[in-house]
Amino acid sequence: xxxxxxxxxxxxxxxxxxxxxxxxxxxxxxxxxxxxxxxxxxxxxxxxxxxxxxxxxxxxxxxxxxxxxxxxxxxxxxxxxxxxxxxxxxxxxxxxxxxxxxxxxxxxxxxxxxxxxxxxxxxxxxxxxxxxxxxxxxxxxxxxxxxxxxxxxxxxxxxxxxxxxxxxxx
Amino acid sequence: xxxxxxxxxxxxxxxxxxxxxxxxxxxxxxxxxxxxxxxxxxxxxxxxxxxxxxxxxxxxxxxxxxxxxxxxxxxxxxxxxxxxxxxxxxxxxxxxxxxxxxxxxxxxxxxxxxxxxxxxxxxxxxxxxxxxxxxxxxxxxxxxxxxxxxxxxxxxxxxxxxxxxxxxxxxxxxxxxxxxxxxxxxxxxxxxxxxxxxxxxxxxxxxxxxxxxxxxxxxxxxxxxxxxxxxxxxxxxxxxxxxxxxxxxxxxxxxxxxxxxxxxxxxxxxxxxxxxxxxxxxxxxxxxxxxxxxxxxxxxxxxxxxxxxxxxxxxxxxxx
Numbered sequence: 001x002x003x004x005x006x007x008x009x010x011x012x013x014x015x016x017x018x019x020x021x022x023x024x025x026x027x028x029x030x031x032x033x034x035x036x037x038x039x040x041x042x043x044x045x046x047x048x049x050x051x052x053x054x055x056x057x058x059x060x061x062x063x064x065x066x067x068x069x070x071x072x073x074x075x076x077x078x079x080x081x082x083x084x085x086x087x088x089x090x091x092x093x094x095x096x097x098x099x100x101x102x103x104x105x106x107x108x109x110x111x112x113x114x115x116x117x118x119x120x121x122x123x124x125x126x127x128x129x130x131x132x133x134x135x136x137x138x139x140x141x142x143x144x145x146x147x148x149x150x151x152x153x154x155x156x157x158x159x160x161x162x163x164x165x166x167x168x169x170x
Numbered sequence: 171x172x173x174x175x176x177x178x179x180x181x182x183x184x185x186x187x188x189x190x191x192x193x194x195x196x197x198x199x200x201x202x203x204x205x206x207x208x209x210x211x212x213x214x215x216x217x218x219x220x221x222x223x224x225x226x227x228x229x230x231x232x233x234x235x236x237x238x239x240x241x242x243x244x245x246x247x248x249x250x251x252x253x254x255x256x257x258x259x260x261x262x263x264x265x266x267x268x269x270x271x272x273x274x275x276x277x278x279x280x281x282x283x284x285x286x287x288x289x290x291x292x293x294x295x296x297x298x299x300x301x302x303x304x305x306x307x308x309x310x311x312x313x314x315x316x317x318x319x320x321x322x323x324x325x326x327x328x329x330x331x332x333x334x335x336x337x338x339x340x341x342x343x344x345x346x347x348x349x350x351x352x353x354x355x356x357x358x359x360x361x362x363x364x365x366x367x368x369x370x371x372x373x374x375x376x377x378x379x380x381x382x383x384x385x386x387x388x389x390x391x392x393x394x395x396x397x398x399x400x401x402x403x404x405x406x407x408x409x410x411x412x413x414x415x416x417x418x419x420x421x422x423x424x425x426x427x428x429x430x431x432x433x434x435x436x437x438x439x440x441x442x443x444x445x446x447x448x449x450x451x452x453x454x455x456x457x458x459x460x461x462x463x464x465x466x467x468x469x470x471x472x473x474x475x476x477x478x479x480x481x482x483x484x485x486x487x488x489x490x
Contacts, residue, residue, distance in 0.1 A: 027231060031239045032308045032317070034436045039308040063192070067199045075224040076318070077311030078345070078352055081217050082206025089199045129313045132207060133359065138380055141312045 017167045018060045021160065022049035022069050030076055037144055043084060044149030046073050047121055048156045050088045051114050054095035055102045060167055066092035080132040087121045094120065107154075114153050122146050222347045225318065229350035232306040233320050240304065240439060298332075298411050298446035301325050303351070305438050315358040315380060316341075317438060322349040330409050332444045338415040338432030339363065339403060340441055353441065356416070356431060357384055365416055366404040367395055373404055376416060376429060383420055386427040395419055395427050411446045 022045075029042035046069050053061030070085035077084075094117050095102065102113040122142045130137045210217045251258065303325075307318035321327050323346050331343045333353045341361060345352040354361055361378035365386070372393040374386045389395065399419040405412025420430035 027228070027235060030232070030307045030309050031236050032243075032305045032439065033239060034243055034439070036436055039310045040312070042309075043312060063196050063199050067203065070203070072228075073311070075221050076228065076307065076309050078221070078309060078314045078316045078354075079311050080207055080313065081210040081221065082203040085206065086200060086203035089196065089203060093196055125312060128207060132211060133313070135359070137313060141380070145312060 014167050015060055017163060018049070018053040018057065018160075019065045019069065021163050022046060022053070022061075023072060025049060025156070026069070026073055026076070037141075037148075040141055040145040041148050041152065042077070043073055043125075044118075044145045044152065045156065046070065046084065046088060047091060047118055047149055048114065048153055049160065050091050051095045051117060052157055052160045054092045055099045055110060055113070057164065057167060058092075058096040058099060061092065063089055063092050080129055083125065083128050083132070086128065087124050090124060091117055091121055107157075110157070111153055115150060118146055118149055218345060222345045225345070225350055225352070226322075226347040229306065229318065229320065229347070232318060233304075236304075236306045243439065298444040299326070301327060301443040301445060303327075303441055303443055305353075305441065306350070308438075309352075310355070313359070313380075315355040315361075315378070316344070317353045317355065319343075319351045319353055319441065319443070320349070321443065322347045322351050324348050326445055327351045327443055328445075332403070332410040332414060332446065334414060334442050334444065335433050335438065335440075337434065338417065339410070340431075340433045340438065342409070343443065351443075355435070357382060357435075363410065363416065364404045364406040365401050366412075367393070367419070368400040368402055370394055370399070373406065374401075374427075376401065382435075383428040383430055384417075386419075386429060389427060395422055397422055401429055411444060414444075 025045040026042050029045050030039050050061060050066045050069060054066070066088040067085045070088035071082070073079075073084040073088075074081050095113070098113065102110050122139075122145070126137060126139055126142055206217070301321055303319040303321035305317050306320045309316050309318055319327075319333075327343055327346045329343055329346050333340045333342060339356060341353050341355040341358070342363075343351050344354040356363055356376065356378055357380065358378045359380045361376075361384070363376040365374055365376045366372070367374065367386075367389075370393060372390055372395070374389040374393075376384050377387045378384045386395070386401070397419050401416045401419065403410040403412055403414040403416060415432050417429040417431040417433075419427060421428045
């Protein structure tokens with residue numbers, strides 16, 4: 001009994017790894033580095049995380065976790081409440097829906113998939129933010145964030161792949 | 171994965187049900203997110219309070235994580251400083267020579283000011299008190315330019331207070347929790363600061379537009395503004411103390427005036443929050459009676475003597 005309880009706790013902790021790693025990436029991106037635009041990496045990193053886990057281990061990044069991660073970004077950035085939650089839930093839906101196409105193929109395919117889904121996410125983001133503030137937003141930060149995400153994807157995906165063994169049950 | 175074959179019989183039945191549940195959950199989450207967006211628009215205050223509470227929960231983590239980041243920045247700063255010692259020495263010597271002249275001018279003006287004040291006995295501006303805080307999060311995102319600070323209501327921080335660095339005005343407090351607060355940078359789309367063009371004394375409103383150079387709006391049509399003019403807070407609306415340096419006019423074109431703020435955003439580490447409230451008319455007489463500080467004496471609350479002509483306006487505002 002004890003062993004099984006310990007197992008349950010361990011499995012629970014393992015299941016929490018993807019969310020914890022993603023949340024840590026978001027917080028780390030928001031540190032005051034004193035580098036211009038560095039904080040724009042936060043939404044991009046959240047997007048990469050949700051995309052990656054939704055494609056490769058969708059059971060460990062359920063829609064609720066994607067939603068919560070988006071809410072974390074919303075709370076910290078002070079932007080329109082629920083916007084990133086909506087965007088990341090959509091990203092989870094799109095990525096896990098197409099995982100047969102995206103997973104298991106070459107790395108380039110998953111990267112290309114990220115590019116497309118991130119572009120869609122940027123459009124949704126821009127649309128709802130403009131609606132929320134009743135003004136057509138300058139899209140420069142969105143483009144900067146998109147470029148950061150695109151260039152960072154291989155590195156972050158490599159890092160997340162290294163984290164993946166932590167999620168496997170013994 | 172290993173359980174797959176054993177469950178296949180069950181999953182054949184359960185899979186469609188699970189699919190429906192998942193789809194329903196997904197729709198529920200999206201509906202919740204949309205509801206939050208709508209509530210953010212219709213019940214902005216309540217949503218803001220919830221956000222303040224949530225930030226309070228994350229702030230300790232940010233504070234711990236950011237400490238080594240700040241230390242590393244200092245270490246790099248030290249190295250850079252050592253590397254440039256010779257050049258810095260030269261620059262500082264030139265600055266000292268220039269500021270010595272300013273000092274003697276300031277002394278003369280101080281005397282003259284004290285004499286004139288004694289003659290007219292003006293209503294004193296309330297002196298702001300200072301709260302120092304560290305930036306624990308650079309949270310400028312896709313749509314909002316803000317930073318999180320490690321001081322809150324417990325330290326006397328309230329919504330609306332002006333936030334400055336040694337260089338000038340950085341923005342204002344828009345959210346204040348018990349131990350943390352959010353600083354809205356003056357470059358943000360929602361930032362409006364009543365300002366004064368120092369030379370012409372024209373009043374205007376500095377409006378952020380999410381670019382690095384906010385715009386002067388509500389400027390009188392006949393106002394003459396030239397690149398290089400200093401812009402300071404006007405103190406109108408009673409939110410900010412008057413005379414805080416804000417920036418210099420960087421461009422005037424097609425009726426659009428843009429300001430280059432004095433604050434270097436990349437160096438935002440420690441900030442000063444000003445506890446200031448404009449004097450309500452009824453209080454002025456009482457304050458005059460209580461005003462025991464001799465005109466011209468150094469102010470007790472000012473943290474530092476004017477370091478440069480740039481901040482002279484600020485110190486003058488604080489010392490009046």
